[in-house]
Amino acid sequence: MYFSLEYANMCGIFGYVGKRADAGCIVVRGLKNLEYRGYDSWGVAYQVNGSILVKKDVGRISAVSADLFSNASNLALAHTRWATHGGVTQLNAHPHTNEDGTVAVVHNGIIENFQELKEDLLKRGHLFLSETDTEVIPHLIEEELRSSDDFALAVRKACMRFQGRFAILAMHTGSQTLVAARTGSPLIVGVSKETADHPQGYFIASDIPAFIEHTRLVQYIDDGEMVVTDGNSILFMDLKTGEERPKREVEIQWTIEQAQKGKYAHYMLKEIMEQKESIARAINQEEEEIETIAKAIRSARGTFLAASGTAHKACMAAEYFFSVIAEHHVNVVSACEFKLYHHFLKPESLLIVVSQSGETADVLEAIKIARSKGSKVLAIVNVQGSTIDREADYTLYINAGPERGVASTKALTGQMAVLMLIAYALKGALREGKQLLLDTVAQINDMLNPRYVERIEHLAEKIRQKNDLYIIGRGWNYPMALESAIKIKEVSYIHAEGFAGGELKHGPIALIEEGVPCVVLAGNDEVAVDIVSNALELKARGAYVIGVGPARRRPAFDEWIKVPDAGAAQPLVNIIPMQILAYFLAVQRGKDPDMPRNLAKSVTVK
Numbered sequence: 001m002y003f004s005l006e007y008a009n010m011c012g013i014f015g016y017v018g019k020r021a022d023a024g025c026i027v028v029r030g031l032k033n034l035e036y037r038g039y040d041s042w043g044v045a046y047q048v049n050g051s052i053l054v055k056k057d058v059g060r061i062s063a064v065s066a067d068l069f070s071n072a073s074n075l076a077l078a079h080t081r082w083a084t085h086g087g088v089t090q091l092n093a094h095p096h097t098n099e100d101g102t103v104a105v106v107h108n109g110i111i112e113n114f115q116e117l118k119e120d121l122l123k124r125g126h127l128f129l130s131e132t133d134t135e136v137i138p139h140l141i142e143e144e145l146r147s148s149d150d151f152a153l154a155v156r157k158a159c160m161r162f163q164g165r166f167a168i169l170a171m172h173t174g175s176q177t178l179v180a181a182r183t184g185s186p187l188i189v190g191v192s193k194e195t196a197d198h199p200q201g202y203f204i205a206s207d208i209p210a211f212i213e214h215t216r217l218v219q220y221i222d223d224g225e226m227v228v229t230d231g232n233s234i235l236f237m238d239l240k241t242g243e244e245r246p247k248r249e250v251e252i253q254w255t256i257e258q259a260q261k262g263k264y265a266h267y268m269l270k271e272i273m274e275q276k277e278s279i280a281r282a283i284n285q286e287e288e289e290i291e292t293i294a295k296a297i298r299s300a301r302g303t304f305l306a307a308s309g310t311a312h313k314a315c316m317a318a319e320y321f322f323s324v325i326a327e328h329h330v331n332v333v334s335a336c337e338f339k340l341y342h343h344f345l346k347p348e349s350l351l352i353v354v355s356q357s358g359e360t361a362d363v364l365e366a367i368k369i370a371r372s373k374g375s376k377v378l379a380i381v382n383v384q385g386s387t388i389d390r391e392a393d394y395t396l397y398i399n400a401g402p403e404r405g406v407a408s409t410k411a412l413t414g415q416m417a418v419l420m421l422i423a424y425a426l427k428g429a430l431r432e433g434k435q436l437l438l439d440t441v442a443q444i445n446d447m448l449n450p451r452y453v454e455r456i457e458h459l460a461e462k463i464r465q466k467n468d469l470y471i472i473g474r475g476w477n478y479p480m481a482l483e484s485a486i487k488i489k490e491v492s493y494i495h496a497e498g499f500a501g502g503e504l505k506h507g508p509i510a511l512i513e514e515g516v517p518c519v520v521l522a523g524n525d526e527v528a529v530d531i532v533s534n535a536l537e538l539k540a541r542g543a544y545v546i547g548v549g550p551a552r553r554r555p556a557f558d559e560w561i562k563v564p565d566a567g568a569a570q571p572l573v574n575i576i577p578m579q580i581l582a583y584f585l586a587v588q589r590g591k592d593p594d595m596p597r598n599l600a601k602s603v604t605v606k
């Protein structure tokens with residue numbers, strides 16, 4: 001099996017080769033920008049006077065000084081890990097080398113047949129130090145180098161023996177080249193052309209933030225391709241045949257400022273505040289394109305929306321948009337459950353996938369299933385050039401700019417805005433939808449002032465010691481209740497659950513006792529009266545009721561977080577104070593909201 005979505009791990013890899021002599025420092029600095037992809041351990045390998053030096057350790061790369069890697073070097077590779085095979089130990093950290101340290105490799109993904117390859121290598125006398133699957137790679141490359149000293153060929157031949165989904169970077173003391181290969185896991189080349197300010201060189205990374213401070217010129221490595229570069233030129237090849245592949249250079253739109261924390265203590269807060277502008281960018285779509293998509297939905301025999309986590313909650317909200325705004329039925333499925341829906345797919349069906357990263361394995365699997373049935377795929381993604389972007393028949397970008405916090409915030413509102421535009425186009429009222437969203441952007445801009453943020457910070461102080469928190473909503477606020485619970489759980493580790501308001505009396509209300517904080521997400525909509533009744537039911541059982549909505553509902557709410565009345569765009573404004581609340585609960589409980597435990601930004605495991 002050459003390509004599989006069964007397993008892959010979630011790590012960040014980064015390499016540099018070029019005229020700069022501080023390759024070690026470059027990759028360490030870049031790796032700090034990839035830490036959201038995994039933060040169990042880190043490691044660096046760099047060539048100094050023809051030898052490979054390796055430094056690696058458990059813990060976070062953010063705590064490591066780049067100055068430790070100042071030896072003169074033009075070639076380096078680095079890795080930040082989210083452990084799969086083997087515990088979080090120094091020996092299991094990447095890079096891995098062969099015994100004499102002449103080949104070094106970093107790897108993102110899983111070599112599924114590593115056990116049998118390892119047994120074979122052990123019989124041939126190779127010694128292993130780690131429990132990882134990755135360690136077989138440098139040993140296999142060494143084996144291949146016995147019959148030819150062509151390093152790139154040795155890497156290619158070794159790759160042909162791997163089963164699974166992976167991206168690797170490799171270097172060898174016998175050459176000044178960086179070799180990369182990709183089957184599934186993301187890998188992008190950053191091109192630095194010789195100018196007065198920038199020496200010639202190439203960067204290869206799992207994601208753009210690693211090299212954005214050096215260049216915005218990129219070349220995408222596709223699945224089943226490898227690249228070989230000595231820093232002066234680069235060659236793209238088919239991994240199976242070795243045939244050369246032509247490549248375009250693309251200028252990406254992200255700026256360095258967008259990729260950095262700036263004045264904010266955490267990316268999460270920065271990204272929440274950026275919603276003042278990011279929603280406006282999301283709705284700045286070509287009207288003709290949105291109309292074409294609406295037409296495709298109208299004529300499709302079944303439209304399915306599939307996504308994971310927060311993006312799935314955007315799809316759930318969209319189900320209400322399509323129903324209330326356009327009176328059109330769509331099927332919303334969690335991407336990990338999509339496999340069981342294949343019976344309903346036809347060549348005339350349409351699958352809409354939504355993903356911030358564009359790399360989520362469950363979503364890629366849903367695309368694969370739709371393809372096998374001949375259905376068309378529309379992707380709504382943030383990351384241009386991501387695997388989902390490239391796999392889909394058609395893509396709309398939400399243009400949120402890089403989202404670095406593990407907790408997805410601005411991507412959610414961008415996704416909902418684009419889906420709402422499509423719903424309005426389906427109704428034949430695209431301009432009306434666009435105007436509503438533009439008005440909402442202005443309202444959010446007014447709402448997100450320092451006093452507002454401080455109010456929520458104080459509210460967090462009141463409830464931060466609580467063990468449980470419940471959130472209810474109805475209609476399009478129901479998915480926002482679920483989303484609020486995800487945000488609070490993942491960053492503050494407080495047990496939080498979201499429910500449909502009407503479901504309370506079917507079970508969850510048994511959990512309510514004196515003083516339990518309950519958030520009620522309300523709107524000025526057709527379920528407004530019902531959700532206030534649910535708030536009163538909670539209050540009657542002793543809950544401390546925090547209302548989020550455009551109206552102060554006395555006596556139902558003990559606390560009121562005011563949000564603007566945004567009509568159909570209410571879920572976009574209601575979720576923002578909940579994101580802020582989750583952020584402050586995390587910070588006040590001493591947790592790092594940008595890097596919550598056990599999680600990583602791109603979930604490339606099924």
Ligand code: M6R
Nearest residue numbers: 309310311355356357360407408
């Ligand atoms: O990159 P994606 O939008 O496809 O990611 C989907 C989920 O993994 C993601 O939304 C996850 O649930 C976030 N950590 C939630 O904040």
